[in-house]
Amino acid sequence: MKFLIAIIGLLVVFGLAYIASNGKKQIRYRPLAIMIVLQVILAYALLNTGVGTFLIGGFATVFKSLLDYANEGIAFVFGGLTTVGAESGGAPFFLSVLMPIVVISALIGILQYIRILPFVIKYIGLVLSKINGMGRLESYNAVASAVLGQSEVFISVKKQIGLLPKHRLYTLCASAMSTVSMSIVGAYMTMIEPKYVVTALVLNLFGGFIIASIVNPYEVTEEEDILEVQEEEKQSFFEMLGEYILDGFKVAIIVAAMLIGFVALIALVNGIFSAVLGISFQELLGYVFAPFAFIMGVPWKEAIQAGSIMATKMVSNEFVAMLNLKETAMSARTTGIVSVFLVSFANFSSIGIIAGAVKGLHEKQGNVVARFGLKLLYGASLVSVLSAIITGLFL
Numbered sequence: 042m043k044f045l046i047a048i049i050g051l052l053v054v055f056g057l058a059y060i061a062s063n064g065k066k067q068i069r070y071r072p073l074a075i076m077i078v079l080q081v082i083l084a085y086a087l088l089n090t091g092v093g094t095f096l097i098g099g100f101a102t103v104f105k106s107l108l109d110y111a112n113e114g115i116a117f118v119f120g121g122l123t124t125v126g127a128e129s130g131g132a133p134f135f136l137s138v139l140m141p142i143v144v145i146s147a148l149i150g151i152l153q154y155i156r157i158l159p160f161v162i163k164y165i166g167l168v169l170s171k172i173n174g175m176g177r178l179e180s181y182n183a184v185a186s187a188v189l190g191q192s193e194v195f196i197s198v199k200k201q202i203g204l205l206p207k208h209r210l211y212t213l214c215a216s217a218m219s220t221v222s223m224s225i226v227g228a229y230m231t232m233i234e235p236k237y238v239v240t241a242l243v244l245n246l247f248g249g250f251i252i253a254s255i256v257n258p259y260e261v262t263e264e265e266d267i268l269e270v271q272e273e274e275k276q277s278f279f280e281m282l283g284e285y286i287l288d289g290f291k292v293a294i295i296v297a298a299m300l301i302g303f304v305a306l307i308a309l310v311n312g313i314f315s316a317v318l319g320i321s322f323q324e325l326l327g328y329v330f331a332p333f334a335f336i337m338g339v340p341w342k343e344a345i346q347a348g349s350i351m352a353t354k355m356v357s358n359e360f361v362a363m364l365n366l367k368e369t370a371m372s373a374r375t376t377g378i379v380s381v382f383l384v385s386f387a388n389f390s391s392i393g394i395i396a397g398a399v400k401g402l403h404e405k406q407g408n409v410v411a412r413f414g415l416k417l418l419y420g421a422s423l424v425s426v427l428s429a430i431i432t433g434l435f436l
Contacts, residue, residue: 043433046335064257084244085434087239087240097236104227108227111227135297139296143293145224145225147285149223149285151282166182175261182194186220191395192397202403218418228296237432238380238384241382241383241384241385244428252420303358324349333426334347337426343371359385378436385428395414
């Protein structure tokens with residue numbers, strides 16, 4: 042039965058992408074088929090094989106170690122708070138989940154400085170470009186987004202931003218919204234199972250190209266396919282380290298502020314809806330999103346609960362939704378499927394973040410991004426649904 046529902050789900054996702062396509066006759070089906078097959082193989086390997094378990098275990102161990110090292114610095118600065126938190130059953134969310142972002146951001150800066158990350162990103166991007174049939178710039182950007190973040194990645198290609206036509210700019214922005222940055226992966230792993238975080242990272246990488254190839258199909262000529270990555274200004278090691286540490290702290294503060302605002306506002310709206318209609322706003326959204334949860338493989342009896350969490354992610358952000366998921370009692374299969382759906386930046390606030398990042402580098406192109414912002418969210422949400430459907434096949 043789950044295979045039949047998955048097939049229906051894939052048809053729905055591809056149908057919705059096709060309806061929104063701006064070049065139906067330009068869609069190339071061979072790269073699409075290859076990437077879908079790769080998604081299935083990778084999901085099976087990660088979730089159902091010893092090799093996958095070993096790789097995910099290694100990935101999780103690395104991040105657990107990083108979080109432990111981060112706690113050394115956190116305990117030094119906030120020692121009293123972490124002690125009180127431990128005695129009461131857990132440190133405050135800001136300290137245990139968000140503060141480690143600072144350390145992981147610093148590590149990313151070091152790997153950038155010694156030229157390991159640029160090398161990895163560039164050559165993984167080149168390999169991907171052979172598979173997806175898109176340009177090298179698009180493939181580089183997709184990998185770089187998963188490491189550097191959805192706003193920072195545009196700095197590395199700022200020389201090309203002003204030269205890109207609308208359709209290529211859309212693909213770059215769609216990749217940035219469909220993935221998540223490595224600096225906050227550790228935070229996700231404290232809230233949902235690491236295997237679902239890793240699975241989502243891999244599937245979203247290909248899913249972004251699949252949906253973009255349908256919604257926004259085009260071919261890049263040899264002359265257009267130039268990959269020129271912007272080199273960062275030469276800094277001393279400690280200048281760079283200080284910059285990345287502060288950047289990580291800014292991300293943590295921004296996420297904390299967004300959580301305070303969104304959690305409070307959702308509680309307020311829930312209270313108003315409950316008083317007036319006798320049903321909370323999240324429950325109402327749950328009914329709207331329940332059919333999508335069902336085609337992802339969630340049993341109908343849990344579809345409304347799952348749909349509510351999915352909707353929360355879109356109208357607020359993935360952190361709020363992950364907190365809700367932790368507090369919601371659902372089957373292991375449903376929790377896994379929803380977890381994969383949540384690991385992306387596909388929400389309304391990301392439209393402003395991406396448009397603002399591009400506008401900071403090129404005002405005209407920033408306005409272009411703002412105009413197709415809703416289409417970006419539409420495509421990135423389909424990527425999340427697609428990854429969840431593929432995951433559901435192997436749970």
